[in-house]
Amino acid sequence: MAGSVLQAHDLWGGYPGTPVINGIDLTITAGDAPLGIIGPSGVGKTTLARLLRGTERPTRGQVTFNGRAIRRMPRREAKEFRAAVRFQSQDSMTVTDPRLTVAANLKEALKIARKAGRTHATTTAELLDAVALPEQFGKRAMITLSGGERQRVALATALATRPEILVLDEPFTAVDPQTRGEMARRLGAIMERLGTAAVVISHDLELVERMCPSVHFLAEGQFVASGPVSEVLANAEHPAVRDLAEAAPLAVQRFR
Numbered sequence: 001m002a003g004s005v006l007q008a009h010d011l012w013g014g015y016p017g018t019p020v021i022n023g024i025d026l027t028i029t030a031g032d033a034p035l036g037i038i039g040p041s042g043v044g045k046t047t048l049a050r051l052l053r054g055t056e057r058p059t060r061g062q063v064t065f066n067g068r069a070i071r072r073m074p075r076r077e078a079k080e081f082r083a084a085v086r087f088q089s090q091d092s093m094t095v096t097d098p099r100l101t102v103a104a105n106l107k108e109a110l111k112i113a114r115k116a117g118r119t120h121a122t123t124t125a126e127l128l129d130a131v132a133l134p135e136q137f138g139k140r141a142m143i144t145l146s147g148g149e150r151q152r153v154a155l156a157t158a159l160a161t162r163p164e165i166l167v168l169d170e171p172f173t174a175v176d177p178q179t180r181g182e183m184a185r186r187l188g189a190i191m192e193r194l195g196t197a198a199v200v201i202s203h204d205l206e207l208v209e210r211m212c213p214s215v216h217f218l219a220e221g222q223f224v225a226s227g228p229v230s231e232v233l234a235n236a237e238h239p240a241v242r243d244l245a246e247a248a249p250l251a252v253q254r255f256r
């Protein structure tokens with residue numbers, strides 16, 4: 001598998017009368033360690049994910065996949081882009097068939113990946129383990145799952161399709177904090193083994209800190225601080241970083 005590259009070049013975007021992203025440069029290469037994007041609520045994290053996915057049109061600059069602008073791609077390359085870069089948000093329920101069992105869905109996703117030449121050395125049991133679910137959980141029908149369980153299975157299904165880059169936008173909102181921590185550890189391990197690069201977009205500092213050796217802090221439409229979470233919070237120079245550090249004093253103590 002060639003190492004795909006997703007890049008934002010001087011990216012600007014937003015909504016009529018609401019500029020949100022004001023000049024961001026970013027490079028994510030398959031095999032990279034997970035990268036976190038953090039920042040307060042409403043700062044533009046989801047907008048950035050939509051721009052990277054191509055569902056939102058930039059007002060300036062562009063996003064490229066392997067050097068080609070994603071919004072002007074021929075159909076075949078657009079298909080390659082969608083297979084190589086998966087986007088998972090809190091309400092995306094990526095399953096192949098909601099009437100099937102969890103295991104049947106995962107097997108179907110593994111089959112799709114194999115057919116597309118994305119060979120996989122993973123089993124449904126390993127995929128369930130990556131999201132902290134036991135193997136017997138595979139027997140459950142999709143329609144019987146809770147919101148949090150569905151989020152976890154959707155993530156396992158996304159992993160089964162073997163993307164090179166996985167963009168996770170607040171993917172664990174319905175999962176309890178303890179399970180979230182366990183998932184962060186296990187997901188980190190399987191993504192490293194599969195060579196899947198991840199962008200983890202969240203305001204959950206603890207989750208991001210567990211998964212990502214390095215983060216960008218988004219404020220006023222730009223990355224105003226970058227580095228490990230502990231360093232970003234400890235050297236809070238930008239007022240938005242200071243505000244977040246003050247709003248979460250326990251988190252800051254933990255990271256110091």
Ligand SMILES: Nc1ncnc2c1ncn2[C@@H]1O[C@H](COP(=O)(O)OP(=O)(O)OP(=O)(O)O)[C@@H](O)[C@H]1O
Nearest residue numbers: 015016018020040041042043044045046047048203
């Ligand atoms: N479709 C839209 N039309 C107009 N404004 C929007 C639209 N979607 C988002 N916004 C505004 O753009 C800004 C950024 O929103 P966005 O959802 O990207 O922030 P966020 O950092 O992901 O927030 P959160 O952490 O709360 O999910 C907010 O002020 C939001 O109200």
